[in-house]
Amino acid sequence: MRTFVLLMCLAVGCLAQAPHPCRSPPLLTGAMSVANEKFNAYAKYDYDALGERIRFKEMGSYENKTFGLDALLLFREGVMYTINHKNRTCKKERLKKEDFHPMEIPADAALLGQVILGSSSGPGQGLLVNTWYGERATTTGGKDKWMSTFTEFGCIPVSTTYYTDKTGWVLTTFFNIVVGIDDPQQFFPPKFCQGAKVDETAEAANFYSILKNIKN
């Protein structure tokens, strides 16, 4: 009888199983498109949560002007390189170590729902995803809003919308993701960056200063 009750509890527990916030695999290679009203970009990236390193190679347009950008963010070392291949020059900036955020659904996120993108009627026709939302306190006392869709299996990012007062709604779509890093050298700055000096007096870089580099 006791075994039966235990089995029943386990069964009910499994049936009641709702999706849980999750963290993506630590090594990812993939592509993304980022867009808001003024800004539109396509980027290839390498993401290493173990070494806290990200490499972005981006093409896009800002206020109808096209740009290219190659940025290497080494959070553990606290530096960011913005690489100009044409001129073979590098801009080296400080980066706040604590600004590294692993790709994850934070534990305090709320579940909006689980859906199948496409169809479950045939193989390869659909993708089971969970959509989460939440807020993040800003340093200025405000609150940024976000909504993220990750796959149920593998905790792979699919899309994110993020709202800040500075940027408005920014929609990011992730695709062609491979678990792993296809070229570990992507996390080394190119040789011609070796002479680059950090401007110690300048403010530390962050996502917005990448945008600023585009504008300038």
Add this chain to the structure above:
Amino acid sequence: MRTFVLLMCLAVGCLAQAPHPCRSPPLLTGAMSVANEKFNAYAKYDYDALGERIRFKEMGSYENKTFGLDALLLFREGVMYTINHKNRTCKKERLKKEDFHPMEIPADAALLGQVILGSSSGPGQGLLVNTWYGERATTTGGKDKWMSTFTEFGCIPVSTTYYTDKTGWVLTTFFNIVVGIDDPQQFFPPKFCQGAKVDETAEAANFYSILKNIKN
């Protein structure tokens, strides 16, 4: 030797195979979310391309006011019912038969690209999709722009962005699609609609008049 050449041609042909415009299965049941700057809705729908019938059950907000809508579009009969369950009343309007468009990628669409939403690194982690774009001439001589993502396998709609001068960009996401109709009676108007009369003098209804019904 001739067989070898033939096999080589076949192999190369297969490798060079690009996605082709396609038409979705004729019977679909699913859900969708539709959003533009002012408008935000969630709808369940039944779609029958054989009988040219669509049933929409929609909830949403327009300019921050919530609404509910139940519409039955019978293109072959040329009528649309807007059903009010609370008052048990129906509005019956004319519908242009030629306004039925099957869910498909038109033959003159251009391929933007093929990507995997999510990842191909594990089972259930990704969805192979094709994104197409094109223009559609409007009756007033203008051109509407659209971009659509359909699954490679099964030709299932995933998302569509459609631009008209009237609506701006409208983003539609499709999900929880099942091939088939789970309840064929969804295409019958409810009993209390039997007395409804078509206003023959009024203009024929279309997608925008559904929106107009919401506003009123």
